[in-house]
Amino acid sequence: MKILIVDDFSTMRRIIKNLLRDLGFTNTVEADDGTTALPILQTGTIDFLVTDWNMPGMTGIELLRAVRADDKLKTIPVLMVTAEAKRDQIITAAQAGVNGYVVKPFTAVALKEKIEKIFERIDSAK
Amino acid sequence: MSDFKESKLGDFESTVKDGAVDLLNKLEAGDFSGAIKIIQELSEARHKSFYYEVGTLTRSLHDAIKDFQIESIDDVIEVTTDEDNNSRITDASDRLTYVIEMTSSAANKTMDMVDSSVPVASELQTQAEALHKDWNRLIQRDLTPQEFRELYKRIDAFLGYTKNSANTLHGNLNTILLEQGYQDLTGQVIARVNELIRDVEEKLVHLVAVAGRVDSISGFEHEITEKERDENRGHGPAVNTENNPEVLNSQDEVDDLLSSLGF
Numbered sequence: 001m002k003i004l005i006v007d008d009f010s011t012m013r014r015i016i017k018n019l020l021r022d023l024g025f026t027n028t029v030e031a032d033d034g035t036t037a038l039p040i041l042q043t044g045t046i047d048f049l050v051t052d053w054n055m056p057g058m059t060g061i062e063l064l065r066a067v068r069a070d071d072k073l074k075t076i077p078v079l080m081v082t083a084e085a086k087r088d089q090i091i092t093a094a095q096a097g098v099n100g101y102v103v104k105p106f107t108a109v110a111l112k113e114k115i116e117k118i119f120e121r122i123d124s125a126k
Numbered sequence: 127m128s129d130f131k132e133s134k135l136g137d138f139e140s141t142v143k144d145g146a147v148d149l150l151n152k153l154e155a156g157d158f159s160g161a162i163k164i165i166q167e168l169s170e171a172r173h174k175s176f177y178y179e180v181g182t183l184t185r186s187l188h189d190a191i192k193d194f195q196i197e198s199i200d201d202v203i204e205v206t207t208d209e210d211n212n213s214r215i216t217d218a219s220d221r222l223t224y225v226i227e228m229t230s231s232a233a234n235k236t237m238d239m240v241d242s243s244v245p246v247a248s249e250l251q252t253q254a255e256a257l258h259k260d261w262n263r264l265i266q267r268d269l270t271p272q273e274f275r276e277l278y279k280r281i282d283a284f285l286g287y288t289k290n291s292a293n294t295l296h297g298n299l300n301t302i303l304l305e306q307g308y309q310d311l312t313g314q315v316i317a318r319v320n321e322l323i324r325d326v327e328e329k330l331v332h333l334v335a336v337a338g339r340v341d342s343i344s345g346f347e348h349e350i351t352e353k354e355r356d357e358n359r360g361h362g363p364a365v366n367t368e369n370n371p372e373v374l375n376s377q378d379e380v381d382d383l384l385s386s387l388g389f
Contacts, residue, residue: 009230062358
């Protein structure tokens with residue numbers, strides 16, 4: 001299980017990386033916005049995407065849409081971890097095909113719960 | 127002072143009103159040369175008020191520029207080494223950059239300390255668990271004399287390791303504690319920048335009011351084009367969320383919304 005963490009703040013990437021490691025996901029890579037994340041995704045080695053919304057260059061919502069529009073990438077589960085908490089935005093993200101939405105500041109428990117829920121859904125869909 | 131300026135505009139308005147009445151009277155009486163004279167007077171009054179208000183606007187603008195020490199473009203391009211030459215805006219921007227650096231450094235140092243503490247705590251846990259198991263066997267008199275001698279040594283080593291680990295953890299916790307000092311320093315910086323923003327806003331509101339008077343005399347109309355928001359860009363963290371029904375206040379609310387959408 002290789003996870004790509006996309007956030008423009010290295011501190012936040014580090015926090016997410018450490019929390020994922022505690023959950024047993026030790027294989028992670030990082031990118032600082034959608035533009036740098038896409039080429040990594042296109043290598044076909046990423047199994048799970050955790051992304052922020054608000055980033056310079058390509059934003060998280062644009063990255064999500066790009067992933068869903070790409071035949072090779074569209075099944076990758078996407079978890080948004082973001083400070084964006086407007087009702088419309090969450091609806092937009094849901095419509096764009098997000099698998100989970102965690103608002104910052106978040107707890108380790110919330111992150112764990114969402115990730116587990118996503119995997120449960122994937123397993124039950126198989 | 128601003129009352130005085132407003133009364134100037136008020137003067138002009140009442141001059142126009144009075145003039146209009148006079149003008150109508152003169153026209154009705156057939157006094158065309160008198161009417162034209164009134165038109166000329168009105169035009170002159172308009173010019174005077176216009177120049178007056180433009181003068182006020184220029185002075186206010188000048189004061190604002192002076193107050194915030196905004197350099198001319200040439201000064202901005204030139205690298206100034208003298209800190210006193212920095213404008214308040216540049217200074218505020220530098221201060222905010224400092225906040226970003228400071229918070230980032232504190233967060234990273236704190237995480238460094240956590241990273242170096244986690245393995246220590248894990249090792250303590252592993253060793254304590256192993257010892258505890260054998261210790262229970264000792265209580266139940268289940269140990270061979272050879273195992274007892276080994277346990278004896280292992281407990282000695284564990285106590286030494288525990289002492290060192292406690293020192294390491296203590297040091298790491300202290301470093302984490304001290305790193306939180308960033309809150310004080312950045313808080314002070316942000317408070318000052320806040321003050322500047324309020325100051326700038328006040329001055330801008332004043333400038334807009336003066337410019338509005340110039341517009342009303344000159345008859346200028348500005349097309350106000352609303353800047354379109356790129357919804358993709360996001361809004362950043364929401365503040366004052368309690369008064370905004372459009373913002374969800376917790377993960378629970380987000381979860382409820384998502385589940386109402388069939389998630």
